[in-house]
Amino acid sequence: MQMRDFVVRFAGEGGQGVVTSAEGLAQTATNAGYHALTFATFPSQILGGPTWTQARISVKPILSAGDDVNVLVVFNREAYDTHQSEVRDGGVIIFNSNEFKLDDDSRGFGLPIDELAKSTGNNRAANMVVIGALAHLVNMPKDFLEEFVTKRFTRGRAGDDEIIRSNIEAMNLGRNHIAGTGFSLGELAPPEKPEETQIMLKGNEAICLGALAAGLEFYAGYPISPATTVLLYMERNLVGSGKFSYQVSSEIESITALLGAGFAGKKCMTATAGPGISLMSEGLGLAWMAEIPMVIVDVQRGGPATGLPTKTEQSDLMSCMFPAHGDVRLPIIAVGTVEECFYGAIKALNWAEKYQGPVILMSEMSLAERVQNIPKPDISKVEIENRLVYQGTNGYKRYAGFELSAMPLPGSPGAYVANGSEHDDMGDTTHLGERHIQMTQRRFSKIHLLEEDDYERDNAEASIALVPWGGSKGPAQDAYLELQKIGVDIGWYYTMFLNPLPPKMLEELRKKDLVIVPELNYQGQFASILRSMGVKAEAITQYTGLPFKVRDLVTQVKDLVGAFDKEMVRA
Numbered sequence: 001m002q003m004r005d006f007v008v009r010f011a012g013e014g015g016q017g018v019v020t021s022a023e024g025l026a027q028t029a030t031n032a033g034y035h036a037l038t039f040a041t042f043p044s045q046i047l048g049g050p051t052w053t054q055a056r057i058s059v060k061p062i063l064s065a066g067d068d069v070n071v072l073v074v075f076n077r078e079a080y081d082t083h084q085s086e087v088r089d090g091g092v093i094i095f096n097s098n099e100f101k102l103d104d105d106s107r108g109f110g111l112p113i114d115e116l117a118k119s120t121g122n123n124r125a126a127n128m129v130v131i132g133a134l135a136h137l138v139n140m141p142k143d144f145l146e147e148f149v150t151k152r153f154t155r156g157r158a159g160d161d162e163i164i165r166s167n168i169e170a171m172n173l174g175r176n177h178i179a180g181t182g183f184s185l186g187e188l189a190p191p192e193k194p195e196e197t198q199i200m201l202k203g204n205e206a207i208c209l210g211a212l213a214a215g216l217e218f219y220a221g222y223p224i225s226p227a228t229t230v231l232l233y234m235e236r237n238l239v240g241s242g243k244f245s246y247q248v249s250s251e252i253e254s255i256t257a258l259l260g261a262g263f264a265g266k267k268c269m270t271a272t273a274g275p276g277i278s279l280m281s282e283g284l285g286l287a288w289m290a291e292i293p294m295v296i297v298d299v300q301r302g303g304p305a306t307g308l309p310t311k312t313e314q315s316d317l318m319s320c321m322f323p324a325h326g327d328v329r330l331p332i333i334a335v336g337t338v339e340e341c342f343y344g345a346i347k348a349l350n351w352a353e354k355y356q357g358p359v360i361l362m363s364e365m366s367l368a369e370r371v372q373n374i375p376k377p378d379i380s381k382v383e384i385e386n387r388l389v390y391q392g393t394n395g396y397k398r399y400a401g402f403e404l405s406a407m408p409l410p411g412s413p414g415a416y417v418a419n420g421s422e423h424d425d426m427g428d429t430t431h432l433g434e435r436h437i438q439m440t441q442r443r444f445s446k447i448h449l450l451e452e453d454d455y456e457r458d459n460a461e462a463s464i465a466l467v468p469w470g471g472s473k474g475p476a477q478d479a480y481l482e483l484q485k486i487g488v489d490i491g492w493y494y495t496m497f498l499n500p501l502p503p504k505m506l507e508e509l510r511k512k513d514l515v516i517v518p519e520l521n522y523q524g525q526f527a528s529i530l531r532s533m534g535v536k537a538e539a540i541t542q543y544t545g546l547p548f549k550v551r552d553l554v555t556q557v558k559d560l561v562g563a564f565d566k567e568m569v570r571a
Contacts, residue, residue, distance in 0.1 A: 002189035004059045006138055007066035010130070011052035011083045012075025012096075014042055021073070021127040022053035023371050025134060028148040029057040030200050030373040032140070033191030038371040039065035041546065042310055052083065059192045062372070063474040067549045070185055071137060073130055075099060075113070092183055094133060109181045116173040122166035132174030138188040145171050196375035203341045203367035204271075206374070207297060208233040210345030211269055213382050218268040219245040220257035222276065225309045226368040227299040230271035251276035255283030255296075262292040263418050265387055265409040267349055271297035274304070274316045277323060284358050285324030288443060290418035291399070291407075293352035293359075293387070297345075300364040300470075302545050311545030312365035314470050315521035317529070320360040321499055327440055331355065331450055332498040334362040336473030338372040344496055350385035355446045356407060362498075364471045364520075366547050390414040400425040402445040447500055455495035455505040459484070462491035463513040464561055467537070469498060469526050472518045472548055479518075479553035488561055490516075498526070501533075509535045514564050516540060518553055 008025065010018045019040050026036035035058045043049030056066045068088040074080040077100045080093070087093060087107060095102050097110025111133055117126040128149070135145055149167045153160055201209070208230055211219075219238050221231035231247060238245040248254050254270040261268035272280070277298050287294055300316045302308025321332050331351050335344040341363060348361040390396055390406035396414035398405060408414030421429040422436050458480075466483075468476035473494055480492050493509065495502055509515055509530065515537040517527040524539025531537050540556045542548055 002187050003070075003138060003185065004189045005066075006057045006071075006185075006188055007054065007069045008057075008071040008073065008134055009052055009054045009069040009083060009086070010073045010075075011050070011079035013079075014049050014051045016051070016075045017124075017127040017130075018042075018051045018075065019053045021130050022055040024127055024148070024152075025131050026055045026057070026371050027152070027200055028131065028135075028145055029055075029140075030198060031148050031151070032144040033193035034059060034188075035062050035194075036200075036371070036373055037062040037065060038369075039366060039547065040369040041312075050078065050082065052079070057188070059189050063478045064550055065474075065547065067551050071134060073134070080108075090185070092137060092185060094130070094178075109178070109183055111174065111177060113174075116177065117170055119173065120166040120169045122163065122170065125167050125170035128167045128170035129174035132171030133178040134174075135171070136175040136178045137183065137185045139184075139186070140188060142172070142175070194375065198373040199376045200371055200373050201338055201342075202229070203335075203338050203363055203370050204229045204299065205233060206338050206341035207271070207335075207345045207361070207363065208237065209377075210342040211295070211349060212237065213342075213377070213379055214346040214349035215267050215384055215386070216269055216349065217243055218258070218261040218266040219270065220248050220254045220261075220268075221245075221270045222248050222251050222254050222272065224251070224273050224276055226301055226365040227271040227273050227276075227297065229368070230297060230299070251279040252283065255280040255287075258294040258296075259283060259287060259290075259292055259418075262287070262294045262352075263290075263410065265389065265407070267293070267353070267387075269295040269297065269349070271299060273299050273301050273309070274307070274319065277316060277319050281323050281325075284330065285326065285328060286420045287358040288324065288328050288330065289420050289422075291356045291443070291446075292418060293356050295345075295348045295352050295359050295361055297348075297361045297363065299368045300362065302543075308545045310365065312471065312547060313520050313543065313545065314364060314472065315523075315525065315543070316362065317469075317498070317521075317525040318523075320362055321529070323360075327444070329444070329447070329499060331357070331359045331447060331500070332362060333359065333496050334470040334498050335367065335496055336468070336470050336494070337374075338367065338370055339374040340496055341367060342374070342377055346382055346384075347496070350383070351450050353385040353387055354404075355449045356388075356404065357443075357446065362470060366471050397425040398427050399423065399439060399442065402442045404446060404449060450497075451500045451503055452497070453502045453504045454497065455493060455502045457494075457505070457508070458492040459489075460491050460508060462489050464489070464564065465491040465493050465509065465512050465515050466518070466557065467493045467509065467515050467530075468518045469494075470519075472520060475548040475550050475553055476518045478550040479548075479557060482550065482554050483557060488558060490557070490561065498529075506533060506535070509537075512536060513568075514538065514560070516557055516560055518542075518548055520547070
């Protein structure tokens, strides 16, 4: 029977090509027409430390990284000891026989990875040795691999031909070596090629591309894991007339630079992680008060403090939605897939212009480093919201009314005082209680401009609903499909838009007897917010630094539904 789904995990130390191997395999498979998704986790040091990456290849679109692995590739003994229990029945373990021996596990066979790579004259081809061996295990045609290598290393540079030759030789050596062992997992089913053109992206790259498509003009950022690659991308690509990108000395400088850029009429953005959100608190309060458009990307990691800087978590929701003192509730878009990273960035910049204020785009480590194929976006269909600029004469009252007003630009007509103190409708400082009421109502009223009924739902008639957010979407959706198969009566709801929530979705959730929220934090933050809005929400939490496993979610949801049903019977 042909395999339709294949999961391989590479485990070792940082610097051994663990991440490169997974991403190379995923790219090879996608070029051949398969779907691919990776997950990476590594320590915070530059080199060394336990690192592993997982690649899932499938003939169908992929929702999660997979619970167990068909093949485990280990580069040292510690990696074997840590991960061997997660190899499924009938799986295979490939170990680097140049590093250690494994004589007591019938699933394993040695591959002299370093030795074979050196024999090609290219010491850096070790990951290609592994990819070749893996391709044999699932009978992936050689031409898929050779096409991938040729495309990847044809760069118009001297020496490209030699690099291509040595990498193809390394893959063939890996394939031939494993062929002599008799190990095989069967044959991977032929790809069912998607109709749309596919591109391979990481989540952070997709955010950058979305922001550029939305007309980003100004970027200021400080290096911080897992958001640093956004800064690096913008320094290389946000170029040209009227564009500006630079690295600042602190997160406080980032937010104040955005305050100046937004004040001057530029579409502006920064990216950070939880510690940066904390440092930006005062600046975000000023942006809310003065009504200055900007986007802050929070690529979440484990916290608090330095916490788990290279692990994934969803524990910043409260600090992003309520980042400043006083009455503040910022718009939140939380993306759950690489494709949503692209469209979520566009929507965030549009929202900032549409309501004239700061917008938080929430991602997380597991999405930042995930490589996934997505349909190539059609930029011609992207809708862009631009600044509503005042064109009248002086005497304009910038903050009059309770919704949107045109923004004067400095040096142009219209009085514009971006005031962090409470102000009147002209922008002048005031301490009158009635003015504070007026302006507070104005600031909160504008959020309604962002309401749109864009959400997913399935089996809406069920009295219990599963409602994940952010990067927990994929594992939760896989779990939902499994629960449907085994007859659990449960509905599905999902949206990127956490504040404001789609009004119709909120109305439906308020009618449910139970709403189950899987989220990667201790406190059940989104469930708590939903309860404050009249929803009977209960969280399933995890805070290991890793994503949910699908089978764990299935078990926990079944337990919650069973306990609820018993309680209803007693009632």
